[in-house]
Amino acid sequence: MSTLILRTATRYLVxxxxxxxxxxxxxxxxxxxxxxxxxxAASAGLALYAxxxxxxxxxxxxxxxxxxxxxxxxxxxxxxxxxxLFKQLPYMSGQWIVxxxxxxxxxxxxxxxxxxxxxxxxxxxxxxxxxxxxxEETK
Amino acid sequence: MSIIVGLLYAAGIFLMQRRNMVKFLxxxxxLSHGANLLIFTAxxxxxxxxxxxxxxxxxxxxxxxxxxxxxxxxxAIVISFAVLAFALILFLRAYQTTKTDDLHDLRSTDx
Amino acid sequence: MNLLLxxxxxxxxxxxxxxxxxxxxxxxxxxxxxxxxxxxxxxxALLLSVRAGGIVAVQVGHWPAPFGITIVADLFGxxxxxxxxxxxxxxxxxxxxxxxxxxxxxxxxPLLLVLLMGVNGAFLxxxxxxxxxxxxxxxxxxxxxxxxGCEKPQIEGAVKYVALNFFSSALFLxxxxxxxxxxxxxxxxxxxxxxxxxxxxxxxxxxxxxxxAAFGIKAAMFPLFFWLPASYHTPPPAVSALFAGxxxxxxxxxxxxxxxxxxxxxxxxxxxxxxxxxxxxxxxxVLGAAxxxxxxxxxxxxxxxxxxxxxxxxxxxxxLALAGAVFYIMHHIIVKTNxxxxxxxxHYLRGTGELKQLGGFYRAHPWIAILFLxxxxxxxxxxxxxxxxxxxxxxVAGLQQQAYLIVGAALGVSLLTLFSxxxxxxxxxxxxxxxxxxxxxxxxxxxxxLRLMIAAIVLLAAITVVIGLAAGPLFTLAMEAxxxxxxxxxxxEAVLGGAx
Numbered sequence: 001m002s003t004l005i006l007r008t009a010t011r012y013l014v015x016x017x018x019x020x021x022x023x024x025x026x027x028x029x030x031x032x033x034x035x036x037x038x039x040x041a042a043s044a045g046l047a048l049y050a051x052x053x054x055x056x057x058x059x060x061x062x063x064x065x066x067x068x069x070x071x072x073x074x075x076x077x078x079x080x081x082x083x084x085l086f087k088q089l090p091y092m093s094g095q096w097i098v099x100x101x102x103x104x105x106x107x108x109x110x111x112x113x114x115x116x117x118x119x120x121x122x123x124x125x126x127x128x129x130x131x132x133x134x135x136e137e138t139k
Numbered sequence: 140m141s142i143i144v145g146l147l148y149a150a151g152i153f154l155m156q157r158r159n160m161v162k163f164l165x166x167x168x169x170l171s172h173g174a175n176l177l178i179f180t181a182x183x184x185x186x187x188x189x190x191x192x193x194x195x196x197x198x199x200x201x202x203x204x205x206x207x208x209x210x211x212x213x214x215a216i217v218i219s220f221a222v223l224a225f226a227l228i229l230f231l232r233a234y235q236t237t238k239t240d241d242l243h244d245l246r247s248t249d250x
Numbered sequence: 251m252n253l254l255l256x257x258x259x260x261x262x263x264x265x266x267x268x269x270x271x272x273x274x275x276x277x278x279x280x281x282x283x284x285x286x287x288x289x290x291x292x293x294x295a296l297l298l299s300v301r302a303g304g305i306v307a308v309q310v311g312h313w314p315a316p317f318g319i320t321i322v323a324d325l326f327g328x329x330x331x332x333x334x335x336x337x338x339x340x341x342x343x344x345x346x347x348x349x350x351x352x353x354x355x356x357x358x359x360p361l362l363l364v365l366l367m368g369v370n371g372a373f374l375x376x377x378x379x380x381x382x383x384x385x386x387x388x389x390x391x392x393x394x395x396x397x398x399g400c401e402k403p404q405i406e407g408a409v410k411y412v413a414l415n416f417f418s419s420a421l422f423l424x425x426x427x428x429x430x431x432x433x434x435x436x437x438x439x440x441x442x443x444x445x446x447x448x449x450x451x452x453x454x455x456x457x458x459x460x461x462x463a464a465f466g467i468k469a470a471m472f473p474l475f476f477w478l479p480a481s482y483h484t485p486p487p488a489v490s491a492l493f494a495g496x497x498x499x500x501x502x503x504x505x506x507x508x509x510x511x512x513x514x515x516x517x518x519x520x521x522x523x524x525x526x527x528x529x530x531x532x533x534x535x536v537l538g539a540a541x542x543x544x545x546x547x548x549x550x551x552x553x554x555x556x557x558x559x560x561x562x563x564x565x566x567x568x569x570l571a572l573a574g575a576v577f578y579i580m581h582h583i584i585v586k587t588n589x590x591x592x593x594x595x596x597h598y599l600r601g602t603g604e605l606k607q608l609g610g611f612y613r614a615h616p617w618i619a620i621l622f623l624x625x626x627x628x629x630x631x632x633x634x635x636x637x638x639x640x641x642x643x644x645x646v647a648g649l650q651q652q653a654y655l656i657v658g659a660a661l662g663v664s665l666l667t668l669f670s671x672x673x674x675x676x677x678x679x680x681x682x683x684x685x686x687x688x689x690x691x692x693x694x695x696x697x698x699x700l701r702l703m704i705a706a707i708v709l710l711a712a713i714t715v716v717i718g719l720a721a722g723p724l725f726t727l728a729m730e731a732x733x734x735x736x737x738x739x740x741x742x743e744a745v746l747g748g749a750x
Contacts, residue, residue, distance in 0.1 A: 036217065067357075071269035078262055130224050155417070160409075167416050174423040181431025208430065211379055215423055218386045222419075225390065226412050229397055233405045242409075 010052035017045030025120050026113075035116035039123025046124075047131050055135050062128065070125025077118025080111045140180045147173030160230045160240045167226065171219040175212045182208030253299060254308050254323055256292045257331050257370040261285055261338075265363035275354045279346045282359040286339040289366065293335040297328040301727070305734070305744040307376065320376035320437060320745050325731035326576060330373040330503055333583045336713065337495045338366045340706040344591055345488045347702030348598070353398050353486070361398075365391035365492070372500050376745050378436045378512075379426050381504060382419070385468070389415050392497060395489050396481065407481030414477040418467035425460035432457070439745035441512045442738055451516070458513040458520060465508065469501025471561060472530040475554045479538060482553070483546035487594020490546060494553055495587030499579055502560045506575065510735040515567050525565035529659045532558030536666040544604055545593040545678065548670055549586070552629065555663055556582050559644060562656055566647050572732035574643030577725060581636035581717055585625040588710035592622045595703055596678060612679040619679040621704070624711045626675065628718065630668035636717035639725065 025038035050058035062069070147169050154166025182205055234240055264285030271277040300306060300323050307322040323331070342362065350358070368388025375381050393415075397408040430436055432453060433444045448454060463474070470478040478498070482490050515521040535555025542548045560582070563575025595618060600608055612619040628635035631642075641664060648657040717724060734741065 036213075065272075067269060067272060071266050074262070074269070075266045078259065078266065081259075126221070130228075134228065155413075163413065167413065167420075170417070170420045171423070174420045174427065177424050178427030178430065181427045183431070207436075208427070211427070211430070211436075214379075214383060218383070218419075221390060222386070222393075222412075222416055225393055226416065229393070229405065229408055229412060232397070233409050236402045236405050 006052045010048055014045045014049050017048070018042055021045065021120075025116060035119030036123055038116075039120040040127065042120070042124050043127035043131070046128055050131065050135060055132055058128075059132060066125040066129035066132065068125070069128070070122045073118045073121025073123075073125060075118070076121065077115050080114035080118060083111055140176065144173050144176045144180060147176065158241050160234065160242060163242060164223070164226060164230055168219075168223055171215070171223075175215055175219075178208050178212055178215070182211075253292065253296050254306055254321055254374070255310075257289060257296065257335065257374065258321070258367055260289050260292060261363040261367040261370070264288075265360040265367065268360040268363065269357065272357060272360075273355070275351065278354060278359045282342045282362060283339075283346065285363055286335065286342040286366070289370075290332075290335040290339045293328070293331045293370075296323060297325075297332050300325055300328040301730070305740055307744045319380050320439075321374050322376035322439075322741070322745050323374055324734050324741055324744075325727070326503075326506070326735055327373045329576065329580065329727070329731060330499070331370050333580060334366060334369045334373065334496055337492065337583055337587050337710075338362070340587065340591070340710050341488055341492045343709070344491070344594070344703050344706035347699045347706070348486065348488055348594075350486065356398055358395070358398065361391045361395050362492070365395065365496075369496050369500055373503060376438050378429065378438055378441065380436075382422055382426055385422070385500070385504075386419065388497070388500065389419070392493060396485050396493075398489075399486070401484075403484045407484035410477050411481040414467055414474075418464045421460055421467075422464035425457055425464060428457050428460070437745065438507070438511055439738075439742040442742055443746075445512055454513065455516070455519065458508070461508050461513075462505070462520075462524070465501045465504045466527070467501075468498065469505060469561075470498050470531075470554050470557055471501075472527045472534060472558075475531065475535070475557075478554060479542075479547055479550040482550040483544065487546075487590060487597055490550075491587045491590030491594065494549065494590050495583045498553060498557055499560075499583055502557060502564075502579065505561065506564050506572070506735065509564060510572070511738045511741065515565070521565060521567060524561060525653065525656060528558050528561035528565050529656050530558075531555065531561060532659055532663045536663045536670070539670045540666055540673075543606060545596060545608075545674065546590065548674060549589050549593060552667065552670070553586060555667065556586070556629075558663070559641070559660065562660065563644055563647070566644075566651050566653060566656075568647055568651060569729065569732045569736050570650065571644060571647035572735050573725065573728040574640060574647050576728040576731050577643055578640040580724070580728070581628065581640045581714070584710050584713050584717065585628050585637065588625040588707055588714065589622070589629065591703070591707050591710070592618065592625070595700070595707070598703075606677065608678045608681075610679075610681065617704070621707050621711055622679065623675070625714055626671040628714050630671050631664050632668075634718050634721075636714050636721070639718070639721040643725070 021038045021041035023038075024033040024041055025035055027033040046058055046062065049061060059065075151166045151168075151170035151173055154162045154169065157163060157166070264281050268278050268281045268285075271281065305322065305324045307320055310319045310321055342359070345358065345362070365388055368384050368386075368391060371384035372381055372388060375384055393408065393412050396411055397404060426436060429441065433441060433448075435441055435444060445454060466472075467474045467477075482493055484490075485493075509515050509520070509524070513520070515524060532555045535551050535553070535558060539548050539551035539555065542551060556578075560575045560578050563571045563573075563578060565571075596608065596611065599615070624635065628637040631637040631640070633639075641660065645657050645660055648654075648660065
């Protein structure tokens with residue numbers, strides 16, 4: 001599988017896929033997209049890298065183990081439910097603050113975004129650990 | 140749609156009765172797709188009216204699709220994806236440890 | 251209010267922390283113990299507050315009731331959560347004693363906590379689809395726990411377990427989809443109202459039967475129990491104790507919840523059906539157990555027959571019978587877990603579970619023998635232990651309903667249970683040790699680890715004795731829980747009656 005063409009193409013494709021995944025993640029609140037698809041796109045990028053080069057370098061690119069990624073995601077998603085509690089609202093109630101940005105339209109940041117980031121990381125971590133262990137298994 | 144659901148169920152159950160592990164697994168996958176489509180059909184199908192309130196509108200489109208079945212199916216797809224991935228690896232392991240892909244040979248733990 | 255979500259969020263948080271500490275077994279063990287201990291305290295507090303203040307409900311994410319996901323605790327749910335948490339604590343204690351390095355590295359403790367989260371979620375949710383999700387959370391964790399270690403029997407058991415449970419999940423999903431299609435809601439309280447308003451019950455009965463099949467597989471009811479004895483004895487003892495205590499009981503819980511709240515049993519069709527299934531479950535289970543000669547297989551078959559008793563309480567469908575079922579579940583979770591833990595100790599000390607090869611335990615370890623005797627006699631229903639009162643209630647309820655056949659079955663099964671418990675007692679503990687010393691004696695357990703394992707068993711045995719001695723107050727509690735089950739109106743009001 002690891003031909004020169006694929007390897008060269010991968011070098012350009014992976015950053016694009018990762019960027020696109022982040023776009024999907026952030027667009028997810030009002031448009032089609034979201035943490036799940038974003039995470040899948042990102043893991044597609046990493047999986048492509050693992051195909052073109054090898055699993056070890058893909059692991060190295062991720063820097064931390066997939067388990068840690070998904071644990072971090074879970075933690076973020078769980079904690080994103082907490083802020084609502086301070087306003088005497090039930091767990092997971094959405095909270096929003098508007099951040100004014102100089103020169104741009106103000107953007108709304110809310111707990112659902114953090115929840116989505118958590119989902120993104122969990123999906124990425126879980127998919128990568130599935131793909132890594134499957135491809136290491138078959139060797 | 141209902142016919143497809145029926146076909147998926149029939150094919151899934153047929154495959155689940157085979158002795159081959161891989162066919163069994165494919166049968167499970169088909170069965171879960173059948174269940175997903177069933178929710179979709181039972182929840183009512185609408186064409187071309189996504190359940191998103193347009194930017195300039197304040198009320199939802201009265202014809203809009205019911206978002207709940209979609210949410211349910213998305214959840215169910217994610218879950219069955221995870222379970223299938225796990226079952227795949229498990230069956231692979233089972234093949235490696237028992238050296239057979241015939242489900243009838245997995246009898247040593249039966250009573 | 252926030253107490254209600256704690257049994258779900260707490261194990262999740264600790265599981266995440268334990269995931270971060272995946273390569274530090276010491277930290278993991280501390281986290282598991284702290285997490286389950288805290289969980290036990292919180293759940294007892296929840297039970298007390300539910301008992302004092304009535305049913306509580308939280309609309310997660312502040313979405314009003316029939317649309318969002320509701321988490322709700324009535325007495326029955328709260329009792330189940332307490333039991334699950336206590337069992338979890340004992341299992342964590344025991345697992346630390348077992349000290350299985352390889353499994354700890356692959357996430358044994360996070361999985362344990364996630365499993366507890368799934369179980370608690372299933373007990374507390376007020377939404378049918380959400381129940382499905384919790385089932386899956388619990389099942390995923392249990393799949394991995396079952397297969398962890400990759401020994402040959404484990405894998406074979408896991409294949410059957412995974413396949414059957416996947417199938418039952420698909421059935422459950424289909425039932426949920428159909429219910430949504432017909433009634434337009436999945437909130438259990440809302441469903442209860444809408445079902446009561448529907449004139450034509452035929453379609454509803456078919457859905458109820460789909461749910462019965464789905465939960466029946468998970469609860470190991472009569473025609474669908476064969477996966478249980480094929481898989482439960484394969485994983486390490488702590489894991490099979492956890493499964494034996496909790497997993498099938500979640501199926502029973504779902505059955506009781508569905509057939510009291512959503513589809514109350516109909517005397518014309520579903521009630522006799524469930525009653526027959528209960529009787530057959532009891533009898534086949536105990537006969538299977540009588541034929542087995544391996545410690546944990548005997549116990550696995552007993553789970554099946556005990557499930558029959560609980561379903562019998564549901565099928566009789568009177569407040570007293572339901573109270574009996576609730577009481578039976580309380581007693582059963584604790585006792586069954588404990589028996590599996592004892593069998594684990596025997597296994598670790600002698601390296602085998604075959605009854606024929608064991609013996610002389612009473613002479614070698616009299617304390618373990620007595621610790622076995624408490625849950626075993628309780629399981630068979632000897633007074634004054636917990637099982638006696640549970641069975642007595644069910645039988646009195648059966649006599650009141652003049653369901654003499656099932657009462658006869660229950661009494662006969664009870665006798666056979668006693669028989670197979672004495673079989674284990676005679677073979678393992680009483681009989682002189684087989685002459686030859688074990689050819690491959692397993693490495694002796696360090697006393698400190700054995701002490702931890704024994705501590706877990708003593709804890710559970712103490713709870714059994716307490717259930718037996720405090721049967722009066724606990725029985726009132728069970729009666730109250732059953733009263734809530736038989737009269738779902740307060741439940742519906744708590745869920746639908748405005749946001750808290």
